[in-house]
Amino acid sequence: MTMRRIPSMTALLAFEASLRHLSFTRASEELGRTQGAISRQIALLEKELGVRLFIRDHAKLRPTPPRAPTAAKSPACSRASKG
Secondary structure, X not given: OOOOOOOOHHHHHHHHHXXXXXXXXXXXXXXXXXXXXXXXHHHHHHHHXXXXXXXXXXXXXXXXXXXXXXXXXOHHHHHHHOO
């Protein structure tokens, strides 16, 4: 049995904030990091998981279809959407 490596907390926090805000810039402001650092964390997480987490379209960021339901179920995302 092979053990799966758990992604870093930094990468998971970057993913969660980016997913909530649909913006690396807003996620970086919330987490006190640079936009580039958030982007790198997401890229590392995507490489580690072997899946694309976001569709990057110019200034627009969208979760890939398999991640969209995850965002809707996230307690943090539902709190953010309620204000």
